Amino acid sequence: MTDMDRDELLPAVRSAIAAAPNAESAMKQAVRLLKDGVPDYTWVGIYVLDGEELVLGPFLGKPSPHTRIPLGRGICGAAATEKATIVVDDVNTDPRYLACSIETKSEIVVPIMQNGEVFGEIDIDSDRAGAFGQRDRALLEPIASLLAERLSEGG
Ligand code: SME
Numbered sequence: 001m002t003d004m005d006r007d008e009l010l011p012a013v014r015s016a017i018a019a020a021p022n023a024e025s026a027m028k029q030a031v032r033l034l035k036d037g038v039p040d041y042t043w044v045g046i047y048v049l050d051g052e053e054l055v056l057g058p059f060l061g062k063p064s065p066h067t068r069i070p071l072g073r074g075i076c077g078a079a080a081t082e083k084a085t086i087v088v089d090d091v092n093t094d095p096r097y098l099a100c101s102i103e104t105k106s107e108i109v110v111p112i113m114q115n116g117e118v119f120g121e122i123d124i125d126s127d128r129a130g131a132f133g134q135r136d137r138a139l140l141e142p143i144a145s146l147l148a149e150r151l152s153e154g155g
Helices: 003-019 023-037 074-082 134-152
Strands: 043-050 053-060 068-070 086-088 106-114 117-126
Touching: 003 023, 003 134, 023 043, 023 053, 023 117, 023 134, 043 074, 053 074, 053 117, 068 074, 074 086, 074 106, 074 117, 106 134, 117 134
Parallel strands: none
Antiparallel strands: 043 053, 043 117, 053 068, 086 106, 106 117
16 A cells, blocks of 8 residues: 555544444444555454453454463563564564464554553554564554543443
8 A cells, every 4th residue: 555545544543433432343443444454454453451361352354263362472462561562574483473374474463551551452464574664553553542542431
């Protein structure tokens, strides 16, 4: 996609999240717009923190075997624990990686958090190695903040 298309994606997701009747709908719409908007985003999902586990919420792409991930496991668990975005250019070289699909080559995980409290995370896989960079952080971190506002409302 062109940079212009991507520039239009953040405002589109912002509007959809603001207009959504509840947090579940806001998450679903964000996942849909991201999946449709960026060809490199092969699998797009949101995990919601439930106690000490990340529970898979809305997603688009192949079904994942990892529907509940303990905080100590996977790249997902690491991002939630470290409270920081993690980009993995080649998942096959990362010992933390929990495989979702054999085709996956790279991954980005962006915590959904507000005032240091983690509510969940955006997890995106790509079939292309090294698919994620600064442009993806610049798109996904603001979206994670907007989702944190909705999830912190509790509905
Ligand atoms: N790869 C993730 C697990 C989730 S699947 O990619 C959907 C991880 O290592 O935590």
